[in-house]
Amino acid sequence: MKLQRKNRVRALAVGALAVSGALALSACGSDDTTGAGGGGAAKPSNIKCDGKGKLLASGSSAQKNAMDVWVQNYAGACKGTEINYQPTGSGAGVTTFLQGQTAFAGSDSALKPDEVTKSKKVCKGGQAIDLPMVGGPIAVGYNVPGVDNLVLDAKTLSKIFNSEIKKWNDPAIKKLNPGAKLPDLKIQPFHRSDDSGTTDNFTKYLKAAGGWKHEPAKKWEGEGGQAASGSAGVSSQVKQTSGAISYFELSYATASKIQTAKLNTGAKEPVEATVDNASKAISEAKQVGKDDDLALDLNYTTKAEGAYPITLVTYEIACNKGNKAETLPATKSFLTYISSKDGQSALKALGYAPLPTEIADKVRATVAKIS
Secondary structure (H helix, E strand, C coil): CHHHHHHHHHHHHCCCCCCCCCCCCCCCCCCCCCCCCCCCCCCHHHCCCCCCEEEEEEECCCCHHHHHHHHHHHHHHCCCEEEEEECCCHHHHHHHHHCCCCCEEEECCCCCHHHHHHHCCCCCCCCEEEEEEEEEEEEEEECCCCCCCCEECHHHHHHHHCCCCCECCCHHHHHHCCCCCCCCCECEEEEECCCCHHHHHHHHHHHHHHCCCCCCCCCCCCCCCEEECHHHHHHHHHHHCCCEEEEEEHHHHHHHCCEECEECCCCCCCECCCHHHHHHHHCCCEECCCCCCCCEECCCCCCCCCCCCCEEEEEEEEECCCCCCCCHHHHHHHHHHHCCHHHHHCCCCCCCECCCHHHHHHHHHHHHHCC
């Protein structure tokens, strides 16, 4: 596992897709963006270091590759603070935060009303809020020998992941891939075993665009298939299993050189999972959270040319008020850094999509008010 992680990080360091500088620097002490842009240690002058000791956080595995870079850069500037982020999955991260065990959580799904209510016990005089921080495409990765340009649509994916389409040469897949040499090979669908915001977003797409028979949720509800833990787990299974298919963030596909399916969305051409194509879809998102809560409603049924509809936004979940005195300075400092231009520029090789400018502005302003 350590070797896999090392190889993944090495691959990501030379990854292909650049994230544009969508977020403007705020409260970081400098307009110089050269410190973190290359993924190395950020210049101390670009990060305002506050707080000492260890800051615990957990949650979304979708943003693990982002967190690896952020934590490395922050540690290079702020020697007295250790950021410990565990990619336990969105569901586990939110639960741990609501138990008061972590300073913040990462989640690929916005908080539910009952979770906001529970948070008031932890956030004294305030509540937990959703701060969008990382955007990106959820790739549909596959391992089908001899098939390099697979095209699928929401309806077909719904049937594949509900075990209704069982062979790669099924007529529904053939219709979407005329001329392709589809083998008489069993489809091996893999889903997340842990409660996952990636699963929530993926099944929201299946429901909205493909007639998924189950309700979207962090917990997998589809029939059949096999399970693995985290994005690293399902992507690893696709890499090593002939006939496999699963869903995970683009960075994992890029790192492991896994083929990804294009989507027939109703646009003139099938849409590839890329940062730019995800950005086009995310730009249609609407803020549905109120006041300091910046939860977004994503458009999973877009038919715009070049818009890739299976996207997610990872939120950092934190208290707007009532943060613990011993963790507030470091929490605010770290969130300020990762929402800054320097923080976002450090991710340019990892395949994450920039947030819309108007949302980015709100994130920086909200972080500045955390108390």
